[in-house]
Amino acid sequence: MIETSQPAGTALPAVTIRDVTLNYFSPERETLALSNISLDIAQGEFVAIVGSSGCGKSTLLSLISGLMRPSRGVIQINGKEVTAPSPRAGYMFQKDTLLEWRTVLDNVLLGPELLGLDRQASRGRAEDLLTRYGLGEFMHSLPGQLSGGMRQRAALARTLCPDPELLLLDEPFSALDYQTRLALSDEIAAILANERKTVVLVTHDIGEAISMADRVIVMSRRPGRIKSIHDVAYPSFGPSRPTPFQARKCQEFGMYFQTIWDELDAHHMQ
Numbered sequence: 001m002i003e004t005s006q007p008a009g010t011a012l013p014a015v016t017i018r019d020v021t022l023n024y025f026s027p028e029r030e031t032l033a034l035s036n037i038s039l040d041i042a043q044g045e046f047v048a049i050v051g052s053s054g055c056g057k058s059t060l061l062s063l064i065s066g067l068m069r070p071s072r073g074v075i076q077i078n079g080k081e082v083t084a085p086s087p088r089a090g091y092m093f094q095k096d097t098l099l100e101w102r103t104v105l106d107n108v109l110l111g112p113e114l115l116g117l118d119r120q121a122s123r124g125r126a127e128d129l130l131t132r133y134g135l136g137e138f139m140h141s142l143p144g145q146l147s148g149g150m151r152q153r154a155a156l157a158r159t160l161c162p163d164p165e166l167l168l169l170d171e172p173f174s175a176l177d178y179q180t181r182l183a184l185s186d187e188i189a190a191i192l193a194n195e196r197k198t199v200v201l202v203t204h205d206i207g208e209a210i211s212m213a214d215r216v217i218v219m220s221r222r223p224g225r226i227k228s229i230h231d232v233a234y235p236s237f238g239p240s241r242p243t244p245f246q247a248r249k250c251q252e253f254g255m256y257f258q259t260i261w262d263e264l265d266a267h268h269m270q
């Protein structure tokens, strides 16, 4: 196991990705999905990854989560190599994956249960998260009684219940209608700022990426490589960070949007 030693006074990155390559093998072919990816993600940073379909965004998240191992290279969380799924990383998928036959509360408790944590000890946190996310009245309902946005909030509560340091979000809003999506990205940004988590968000939506993230990583078409990295800041808004909704109205939003759009568009022309 490789461990990173860090000079005194330098904060250890939350995630370190070093020269990572990933090949998929099937009987018919070998697919080079990711090639030589290197990236550091700071503690508490919110990073968004954008890129065209099939460029390896979900593959990269699976590698960070430990669900898959790289063919070459190393991934570390807080300086420790990731060799298997870890309770330090919470993974939220595009589809909410709530179990329809379990109540909302029991769904949230599934996260800690799967990690072998004590159910009773987790119950207080689960109830607290659901109440804070406006689902207090629906704790004992089945997921079928919730709207799409409420289901994603319940799924977020399940991911946050074991208190992971790192959140991996794989297009968590893509199944929702546009208005719910905007409202929920505002709510989730507020929740995450409050929880002070490190977040990696994969999305197709440039607006979502630049309104929520501190840094946007643009990936090239397969084999996925890092094409460019954009630091996102909204000085026109003032010293505090705008909410995603406010960010969309800032002048910088259009500028970032155009730059990243041009980069992604250039992919399609290749």
Ligand SMILES: Nc1ncnc2c1ncn2[C@@H]1O[C@H](COP(=O)(O)OP(=O)(O)OP(=O)(O)O)[C@@H](O)[C@H]1O
Pocket (backbone or CB within 6 Å): 024, 025, 026, 031, 033, 051, 052, 053, 054, 055, 056, 057, 058, 059, 060, 204, 222
């Ligand atoms: N299990 C697998 N076996 C073989 N090839 C795979 C497998 N999973 C993904 N791939 C291939 O690897 C590449 C990257 O896939 P991945 O799902 O990571 O891309 P993505 O950027 O998340 O795509 P999308 O935005 O469409 O979800 C694609 O070309 C895909 O076809």
